[in-house]
Amino acid sequence: MSKQDYSSFAGLSPFELKDKLISVASSDAQRLMLNAGRGNPNFLATLPRWAFLTLGEFALNESQRSYSYLDSGFGGLPEQEGIVGRFEAFAIHQENSQGVTFIRAAISYVKDQLGLDREEFLFEMVGAFLGCTYPTPPRMLRHVEEIVKAYLEQELFGPITSDGKFSLFATEGGTAAMAYIFQSLSANGLTHPGDKIAIATPIFSPYLEIPALAEYGLPVVDIRMDRTQDWQLPQEELDKLLDPAIKVFCVVNPSNPPSSKLSTAVLDQLAELVSTRRPDLIIITDDVYGTFADDFVSLFARCPHNTLCVYSFSKFFGATGWRLGTIALHTANVVDELLAALPENDKVRLDARYASLTDEPRTLAFIDRLVADSRAVALNHTAGLSTPQQLQMALFAMNGLMDRLGQYKNAAKQLIRQRYQTLYRSMGVPAGFEPDDVDYYTLIDLQELGGQLYGAEFEAWFIKQDLGTEFLFRLADETGVVLLPGKGFEVVDTSARVSLANLTDNEYRAIGAATRRIVDEYHEAFAHSLP
Structure with missing residues (x-):
């Protein structure tokens, strides 16, 4: 495939590009294809x-x-x-x-x-x-909700004491939770086309793609993580949230793909900003990787009044096929306050929307509107995650609650961190670890890797050549290894995302070695280009 062919893939989501790369990587029947592009873990809770x-x-x-x-x-x-x-x-x-x-x-x-x-x-x-x-109540079975609440308090609140006054909506994985939240915010007049949405980037690419859909039409404001600060949010980036046109702030914490949790300092800065200057800001935090972090604290705990929390059981328990997720919202929350403050004409419209559910539609809490909207309101009575799924969710949560010595959690964290070390050692560069790192994914910064190995002049040449997509296709074609482009997740540097959850230690060693070989060959091309 010639170099100019790659440009036709520039607009694809990284997960759609993955299919192209898999096709190339699978073209050699005599070779094992290694797909480190998707974060489906190869371990699970038995x-x-x-x-x-x-x-x-x-x-x-x-x-x-x-x-x-x-x-x-x-x-x-x-x-x-x-x-x-x-x-x-x-x-x-x-x-x-x-x-x-x-x-x-x-x-x-x-x-x-x-x-x-x-x-x-x-x-x-x-x-x-x-x-x-039928699932009764439709939002979540009563005992399942109490068990999952206790689990989330354990995993997301750290040293912060929870008052337990929050409700859960069981959903078909974290992805359904995302879809339901965007849908209900729009249906309830809390976002309108032209309103701004702030997104902490780099981020899981659907968070970039959903707001751009015609039915939402939300211009995205980048709240850019600083790679030199272990992917934290600098104050000057957080200050962008002071713009009143920004209605919603989305963050994946720990981040995907940088895989770092928000530091205590950043949590404090956000809490101060929201409480004193943006009390009307809606925060959506996706905490699916929080259980892999050390001493994790969620924005749901730190900014409880403003935050909708999405949590999925998929990754930590190896349950992507079960589709188990939740939306959590505190009883006292900014979303319900914004609903109460809507103009009268909007309230009348929403009265008609939810009239079949209650004779007092204006008292219907947002989390219950999420449930209704998930089934086009009219089918609210048959809403809800299937009860066998809710049972397995409860059993996963019980596993976390009863694992008093943290044996499963420690083994899972140790497993992915060992793979991280193996990957970077096989590329011949140090594998650093910071206190806020999680390492479920890693971003191989290709231009930085080139600079570490061969110096600044080669790094500048690599950047100028714009070799990121070509590198991914070469890797897939020559070695059978599939990685995703960092660019698709709003990563500025030329980079590749590697999931550290779904292959063996030996296979990560092979990925590192293949990456190093191709970078070495690029350096040879660079050397030949010198006068």
Whole structure:
């Protein structure tokens, strides 16, 4: 493929470009294709999955009790009274089962630590597995919500004490949460075409692409992270948020792809700015990678009044196929205050929109509007994440809550950080680590790599040649390695995003070696170009 062919891919999302690169990388049938372009982890949590299967067997036994006189595969709805005792009888025959051990611990935990009734909890979990009733309440099952709230308080609040006064909406992964939030902000007149949206960049590319859609028409204001400050947000960038035309500020924390969490200093600066100068600003924080960080604190904890929080179970628990996410919003929040302050004509319009749900539409909280809007309002009564999905979400959350020694978490963090070290060692450059680094992804700054290896003159030549896309296609074609362009995530420098979650240590060694070889060959071309 000639160099000019690459220009036709300039407008593609990095995830669409990935498909082109995979096609090139897979062209050699004798070679293993290594895809480090997408962040699907190759590790997962087994204990909550064993618990799901064990609970499923128990749930089916419970169902068959209702119609045991029939022999046609009939089951009925489970009964709550005595269900914990029946589980203990069931468990006697599976004493060595990891699933039984987990469920027993969970039954004990929810009573002792969360103050939940054991029978009500187990009854809800059994019904959730069977999927035999509509999700009720549609927003989230009652016990599942309490469990996930406790988990988020543990993982997102750090040393900050939560008052627990926030609600959750269970969604089909973090991506559905993003879509629902943008949709409801627009439907409720909180954003209009022409309003500005601020985005902390670099960032997961859909956050750049959604606001540009015709139905939203939101011009993007870059709030640029400083690479020289370990990808933190400088004060001069945060000051852009003082523009009252900016209605929403989106941030992925820890960042994707730089993979650094917001420092305590930046959290403090944002909290001060919002509380004193932009109390009307809506913040959306996507904290999917927070569980991989050390001592993580979310903007949801630091700026509770202004922040909508998106969290997904996909990455930490290796559950991308389960599609498990949540939207969290405090009871006292700026979004509901902005709804109350809308002009009367907007309120009348929204009265008509939500009239089928309540005789007092103006009292309908934004988080409940999210649920309704997710099903075109009219189908609100059948909204909600499927109950088996909610069960698995609860079991994942219980896994995090009951992992008192942090064994799973520490192993997951150690695994990806070891891969980070391996990758950079195989390129022949130091792999630094800062306190706010997470390393779920890494950005290989190709021009900086060239400068580290061969000096500033070569780095300047590399930048001038604009070799980023060509590098990705060469890497895919010659080695079978697929990486994503940093440019697609609003990274200024010529760079490639590597997911450190989805390949083996040995494969990251191969990626580093292949990267180094191609950079070496570019240096040879540079040397030949000198007079």
